[in-house]
Amino acid sequence: MAKNSLLNILNGLSEAVFLIGENREIVLTNPQAVEIFGKGLEGQNIVRAIRHPDCLRATEDALAGVESTSAVIVLERPVPTTYQVRAAHLPEDDIFGARAVLSLADISHVREAEQMRSDFVANVSHELRSPLTALSGFIETLQGPAKDDAAAQERFLHLMDREAQRMNRLIGDLLSLSKVEVNERVRPTGMADVVSIVRRVITTLSSQAEDDQKKVVFHHPDLVAPIPGDEDEIIQVFQNLIENAIKYGAPDTEVSVSIDEMERVAGVRGPALSVVVQDRGPGIPAEHIPRLTERFYRVDDSRSRDIGGTGLGLAIVKHIVSRHRGRLMIHSERNVGSSFTVLLPATTST
Numbered sequence: 001m002a003k004n005s006l007l008n009i010l011n012g013l014s015e016a017v018f019l020i021g022e023n024r025e026i027v028l029t030n031p032q033a034v035e036i037f038g039k040g041l042e043g044q045n046i047v048r049a050i051r052h053p054d055c056l057r058a059t060e061d062a063l064a065g066v067e068s069t070s071a072v073i074v075l076e077r078p079v080p081t082t083y084q085v086r087a088a089h090l091p092e093d094d095i096f097g098a099r100a101v102l103s104l105a106d107i108s109h110v111r112e113a114e115q116m117r118s119d120f121v122a123n124v125s126h127e128l129r130s131p132l133t134a135l136s137g138f139i140e141t142l143q144g145p146a147k148d149d150a151a152a153q154e155r156f157l158h159l160m161d162r163e164a165q166r167m168n169r170l171i172g173d174l175l176s177l178s179k180v181e182v183n184e185r186v187r188p189t190g191m192a193d194v195v196s197i198v199r200r201v202i203t204t205l206s207s208q209a210e211d212d213q214k215k216v217v218f219h220h221p222d223l224v225a226p227i228p229g230d231e232d233e234i235i236q237v238f239q240n241l242i243e244n245a246i247k248y249g250a251p252d253t254e255v256s257v258s259i260d261e262m263e264r265v266a267g268v269r270g271p272a273l274s275v276v277v278q279d280r281g282p283g284i285p286a287e288h289i290p291r292l293t294e295r296f297y298r299v300d301d302s303r304s305r306d307i308g309g310t311g312l313g314l315a316i317v318k319h320i321v322s323r324h325r326g327r328l329m330i331h332s333e334r335n336v337g338s339s340f341t342v343l344l345p346a347t348t349s350t
């Protein structure tokens with residue numbers, strides 16, 4: 001095979017590839033290898049190009065005749081990156097005196113996803129365990145010290161009910177999250193009347209708002225056409241945002257929800273519907289804002305738990321908005337309040 005044809009094949013691969021001669025000299029590389037290790041590789045000893053013991057051991061094995069070996073290595077340059085390394089033996093009659101082929105595939109994203117999954121499982125277990133531990137404690141108390149104390153029993157049963165509800169909410173939110181994640185790449189097919197959805201959500205939350213001495217005011221144009229969207233999911237978006245505004249706003253203040261129709265807006269194709277949920281209160285310190293939509297991220301852990309938050313609401317909102325090809329924007333000013341803006345495409349564009 002001509003060198004050019006071989007190069008064309010190597011260029012077409014996503015891995016960094018090295019052909020190595022019997023004296024460990026690099027015979028041929030592809031641009032992907034140059035990108036990681038720099039120019040001037042050909043002719044260099046592989047030991048000097050890739051200074052990693054596992055990688056060199058694999059190369060040695062391949063040169064010695066082992067058909068194929070693999071390893072996972074982390075190289076620090078240019079930034080720490082995880083590679084799946086494979087080294088394979090090449091028979092005598094092969095091209096350009098090469099006796100081994102070494103390839104490095106960047107698997108950092110796979111590793112990251114694995115890490116995220118295992119962090120998530122650890123978080124979920126932790127979140128489920130705390131109400132469960134509380135419940136076990138209450139059961140023990142009811143069986144022992146509070147056995148004949150009717151007043152204490154009443155109090156403990158009330159607390160137990162709260163913990164059970166917390167577990168229930170957490171499981172509900174986990175199921176919603178997994179459902180929206182599965183559907184994230186599938187476009188919603190229905191139509192959603194956002195004004196009527198928001199009105200219903202406000203009604204559902206009104207008693208909670210009253211308990212918190214808050215009033216929710218709603219502004220919207222007279223006629224707003226339904227937009228393409230999944231009604232159940234859009235309900236979840238505004239339930240979460242309006243509930244947050246009620247929970248985290250200061251007492252005796254107003255939460256305002258305003259809908260506007262926009263002809264053009266950055267980041268959304270075609271005309272859009274803008275829904276702003278605004279509260280008056282302590283606001284959110286700027287450094288937390290970029291992380292609010294992470295699962296289980298809370299600014300004030302104990303406050304969120306006290307008021308029954310799962311820490312999953314904004315993660316659910318983010319996924320739903322992205323499934324609808326919309327945008328979520330968060331602004332907050334210390335001691336003034338926060339606003340959460342949802343932009344949703346008003347028409348189906350291609």
Ligand SMILES: Nc1ncnc2c1ncn2[C@@H]1O[C@H](COP(=O)(O)OP(=O)(O)O)[C@@H](O)[C@H]1O
Nearest residue numbers: 244245248298299300304309310311312313314
């Ligand atoms: N309107 C708001 N004002 C202040 N902080 C907020 C607001 N909305 C959300 N947060 C912060 O963002 C965190 C994540 O929100 P969310 O995902 O809905 O979880 P939670 O279940 O705690 O409400 C909350 O714990 C809270 O710290």
Ligand SMILES: [Mg+2]
Nearest residue numbers: 244309313314
């Ligand atoms: Mg919430």
